[in-house]
Amino acid sequence: QECSVQLLLENILRSDATSTLLGGQLPIHVINNSQYISPLTASAEVKKTYVGDNLPSLDDAIHTALSDNIKTVMVVGPAGSGKTTALTKLVVGWAKGEHLQNFSYVFHFCLRELNSLDEMFSLETFLSHRHGHFTPEILSLALQEPEKLLFVFDELDQYKHSLDPAVHTLCTDLSQVASEPCLVASLLHGTLLKGATILVATTPTGHLEFLNGTRVEVLGFLKPQRKAYFEEFFTDPASANSALINMERTLGFYNFCTSPRFCWTVCSIYKSLVDAGESLPETLTQMFVSIMVHLIRALSLTEARSRDLVAALGRMASHCCLEQHSSCTKEEMYSFGFQQFLTSQTSVDVFLRVEGDLESDAGAFSFHSQLMQEFSLALSFFMDKSPCQSVKEMLEKHEGRAKFLDLYLAGLSEPTQRRPLEILLGEFNSDRILDFKQWLKSSSQKTLKDFYKDRQLHFFHLLHQCHNPSLVKEIITPSARIGISYGGLGLQDCVALNYVTVCLGEMEQLNLYSTKDFMEEEAESLVPAMALSEKIILSQSSLRTGSIPHLASALRNGRTKELDLSYSHLGDAKLKILCTGLRDCQLLTVCKLTEACCGDLASVLTSQNSQLHVLDLMFNDLGDQGFMQLCQALRSPYCKLQDLELHTCDLTAGSMEALSATLCSGQSELREINLTQNAIGDRGMELLSKSLQHPRCKLQCLNLYDSQLTGGCCAGLSEALKSEHWSLLELDLSVNELGQEGVLLLCEALSRPGCPIEKLGLTRCELTYSVFKELGSLLRGGTSRLKSLSVSLNSVGDQGAKHLWDAIAHPHCLLEVLEVEMLQLTDACVGDLCAAVSASKTLRSLDLRNNLLTNASVPALVQLMEDSHNIYNDFGEDVFEMLDSCSKIRY
Template sequence: MDKAAVLTHILKSKGVSSLLGGELSSSVISSNKYIPPLTAEAQVTDDDLPSLNQAILSALSAENKTVTLVGPEGLGKSTALQKLIMDWAKAEHLQNFSCVFHFRFRELNSLDGALSLETLIHHHHVPSLSKPLPLQKPEEVLFVFDDLDEYKHNLDPSVHTLCSDPSQAASVSCLVASLLHGSLLKGAAFVVAVRQTGCLKFLGGTQVEVLGFLKAQREAYFNRFFTDPAAANKALMHMERTLSFDDICTSPRFCWTVCSIYKSLIDSGEKLPETLSQLFVEILALPLRTYSRNEACNRELVLALGRMASHCSLDQHLSCTKAQMASFGFQQFLTSADAFLRVDGELESDTCVFSFHSQLMQEFVLAVSFLLDRVTQEGVEEMLEKHKGSAKFLDLFLSGLSEPVQHRPLETLLGKFNSDQIKDFKCWFKSSSEATLQGYWKDKHHRCFHLLHQAQNESLVKEIITSSARIGISYGDLSLQDCVALNYVVTCLGEMESLNLYLTRNLTGEQAEVLAPAMSLSHKIILSDSCLSAEAASHLASALSRGLTRELDLHNSHLGDKKFKILCPGLKDCKLHNLNLLVCRLTEASCEDLVSVLTSDNSQLCLLQLSFNQIGNQGFMKLCKALHSPHCKLQELLIQGCDLTTASMEVFSAALRSGQSQLRKVNLTRNEIGDRGVEALCKSLQHPLCKLQNLKLFASELTGACCSHLKEALMSEHCSLSVLDLSVNDLGQEGALLLCQALRRPGCPIEKLGLSRCELTLPVFKELGSLLKSGTCQLKSLLAGLNHVGDKGVKHLWDAVAHPACLLEELDVEMTGLTDACVEDLCAAIRASNTLQKLELSNNSLTNASVPALVQVMQNSLNMLEMNLKYNDFSEDVFNMLCECDKIRY
């Protein structure tokens, strides 16, 4: 086979480059602008995706000789096939094949009658062959088939009588089926390009998913298109931030269209389009201006294109015949059809077919014609519902085109748009957006934001996103275009109560840069369960330093020390009051940075959540330095499960009584503080300069030995502690009784005491009951659950609750071994109490017999707000009765 003839034919391919159809493959390849599209492959990362060329060559080198390229339009499948053939013709690849035959299925569709494979190749392959066919060695033959999705015949082998002789005459559909199913020219290799269609099930071999251009390929393409690197960068960034809906920017054809439009606008000093609609206005206006028809003629042309677009969308037809085009009113415009459509075949031939170059253009023309049509009675909602599922961007185009500033360039060519249709669209948009923004569907919220971004109308944003809109739902896992749309909406509003980015699993620097203005306008930013890149942390820092944010939630965000250091400059100079760093993989290394944040001149940080980070004693002691600074405003520190021990408590205690510390609330839960640690803390609790009011030592490895120190502290006139949680520590009877002595002191400030699972005994419950009735005790909340004292022990508390001197508002006796025998005393206590509001009774042994009395007493009580009866011994028989009282949880 003459490779030189093949090469010459490809380089001289007919056709013209068009904004809609893209640049000719031969031109792209010969001008060294070809960038291989990427393809998906199992077990590789995005940074290691193979090029389409590599995937094809790799598959052809295997034993399986059929390779199917699958992907949407415009991703570069056809160009890749031509590049493959050119590389073979230039002896660069595939030299194990002596001949390569290239066919397009849309051309095979026009071949009627019976002919042999030899005749098909001799007379219908281009370039034609002058030598005998080299078909004796099928393993040296490669067939390249393009546009399989446009093939009008069936590939199912069961509907054909497959042939095996290359000289045997048969229908073209039979020849194709016989080739692809291996009965004809067995051993030959095939590369087939197709969109996702049902015919794929009839193709064996290797399927290769074509991804097109990802970011690196787009950068390379733009840099080759524009001679000026600055112009290339400007064009690429603008495209990705205004036009990158889903996967359209992965299309090499779309990139070529954008580059062509942008280059023209940049060269003439004009503004680049802000929306997808504005881009397509430019694309449609160009051929309309070129052909210089009058307004009425242009209008009829676009309306005819709109009828064709509707037909293709509803019937899922990729192409239309000449007869169909005439029915759309396009007959008088056929001679200029190639300016707007792809034309396959000779215009004079009845077999000539017409199709849109892209789905995007088809939908844009449909939107334009709908807003242009002055005759239609079809409403917007009806039209959108009719095209639902087949038109992906129709509502976006309608949103853009409904704004005068965007459709005005077309009105100068087509005449006035139908104001009634525009009004109808805006009414639909407002009502549907109101319903959407009352719901919790993230994707629908995004769509609303995209529509608003397409409209580019600030007053419309404020009209639609009212105070009743629910825009605090999570917008995690955003695409770049989602970020653009969300940022547009927030900046139009001027401020945001809460920017919820929960579960954003990969916030890139580019996305964060786009969202930075929205971040700076948000009073609260939620990035919990998210993962930020280092670049994203830098943009977040910048947004914080110039913004309104008072609360930042980063818990479980995999931040780490390095990214936290990047974030710190923003934390030093911002309005932040609350910072949540729960489970952020921070270590001692971050503590110096935290100190610099807390002691900065502008620090306003009041609450710091550091729990479950590996801070350790050394890190915590560094952190204590901040508490000595007059610039530190910290009032609440949560540092649960941070590997602290007794060793750091002396330093912490010294900081608490330094006179500079503003700490009111400290949570040291799940650290090995130990009795010696409590002893150190008690020195501060007795000091007049210590401001601590709330101390939680839940599960802190304490025993009764610490209670003498706690008693001494609580007896001190300088102690201001009102909340003390000692739950899940082995205090025992002796230790708890010491605490009770302190609580009897008139003026003891403790109002909430946690003693759950502290190995308490009957004598302790008796003393607690006596204490609550004493008239000197200030306790309003007592957590005494998980101490198995049974009905007898808890009866002391019921008696206390019924006493007029008792101030309890909350009582927790979960899992204390209660039975139905206690219910009479329990109900009497509720009836007698004027203060009790909440009662925790879960995980006990109450049965159905107790339910009527409990429901009645809760219904009759004016002050009781909640009774929790979960995990008792109730059967379903009483659930309806429990439902009668909405204050009971079960």
């Protein structure tokens, strides 16, 4: 057995193959050169909430699964993610006695190599055929103890035979002779050698639906692993850091950058560019231009033969895309024009992967990666001198089958990016270049007029790939910069959106509404765009803690004046970080805060450089103690706050004394405050009333909607209204139980000559017929400045409302807006209503919604509205056509 294991080890470690730039470094070379860095893995549940910490490596995940006596382990990840290298390392480690010694025998298979077998075997002869280092005696003994056997199957996705158990008569007897596909299926389904452990590696494939077991998802190289890999590849730390920074900025937002194979390709081409004194690429297209130039130079072909090779690669790429085939036969390769290139293994290996003998007709050929396949297609299209196919036709032909095709076309359409290839291959087809430019401009401009986020983002990707700021400004003119929500962006989308914004130089509004998981990398990539935006909307969003410092940095160094974080559950800890960047912001809307945040907000308000004019804290549990901290800050000579939104902030009368003192201090710049749905009560209103008649109070708008007031507060408020120092222009007392006596006191005060109130809210305040009579008298009296009045949800009916109709018809009435929703109005009042509205010189909006008006009233209202004003109400469907005939009616 020791001899057989040694032969196995020697067989694995001995390889005549060589690494290729596109195919990646051979697994055994990685292991032997001590450059191995294990990719990361995660379960499906972990991937959804991935933060970046404590994810297991692929090696650890496999060892853990095998140690837990799991009989089938499926390692699933994209091509080039390190699966083959990890499995090779595992087998080598077992053979060296380093781990997994609970297994007596390990059988390692590359399933792609089994595709051409058409012989019949027993299991023992099959294993002997594939693993000649095991003697028949050892194999016979091994098969008697299945629980000590480990079968390693690599490249399941390349296996051409079905694993559907319904297709095979699965074997159960070791001596049974069957086809190779039947034996493999029997092993994988556990009917043969029951108790043996199976380890399978594959890209996502349909074969997986027939297998049961523990699934290990390969994430590949994330940022920390890429950093370690670059440091291993480049011996000079400065070169490693420079190369890594370039890759992260240029390519790191693409998913394929998690592939260890792709990282090796990038490092290899970067090193060749650095050694040649050339610049590193700025786009994905430039990266593949450098790769193509490197490979063509390596072949030392003439310009003519190089063009022939590119044309053949393009035809092959188109075939693979359209037919959805990953490989081509030798006959197909001849039809693409590869005859002159299939005579040398080296020239083919440079671009393609060869399965089987190059000289055999049974060989198969495929691209090393989908990326290179689509780049070859784009390149050959621009190299083709024939005029027969337009860009639009070519893209439509390959639509849904080539993900990066138009991105490559965008990059290659720019002279600076394609120039290195034109030096080697000759000039591109200028007509096709021009055709693409025209298609890009017309399609982009058309898409910008639509409100489809995904379409707009796709063209942002194309513009990013072009890497031409002048082109961005030409396409996205000021009139085309429409508002659209870009919430829920992936990292690639963030990079594209940021590029476009930076090229434009400014953004009126960056709408990231309803971003469900704003992560650190996404926020970091958007810092320049956020810094260039006058307004940032992140309402109803979920922000990771790591994203907040980047948002703060953008605010601190940018031109943002408004930040909307309403309904985003920011929390105190995140606000504390955000406060470091709020000095120049003029409007802030935040949510899910408590008393603990008020000290940080107070610090912002009292900063010498604070520009915060509007602070929206609605629906935050600040409490009285927290609000009193803000009141203290409002007295600072540096505080510029003018508008404070405190809707539902758990305030009581206990904090109104602090607010009153602030308003009377003469140091507060506060002009508007909203105390909606706080338990202010009559005691709190009494304290506020005293400050409202103070000569130093500058408040102009006070909202006390649903603040637990009663008629008991109206005497003090009435006295304040009579004061010559009263400064309020807007007062909302809606949804409070003020009652008849209380509001009559207010009406008396409102009739004072010079009373400045222009907007008054008395919705659902238990108003009566007598109150409406007094309001009508007030409006006709010639002293009232009221322009907006809301008395909705007070059931006074037609008789009460008649006083308002008489008032608005009077020449002394200044009302512009009147809301009378749910007053129990009927069709009987419509005659008086229409006469009053026709007579009014000022009324422009009348809200009649949810009254008892019927369809019979519609003709009169439509006739009225044809002449002047806006009326709101709910009517039956059979009169909609008549209502629609008058554009001024909204219903």
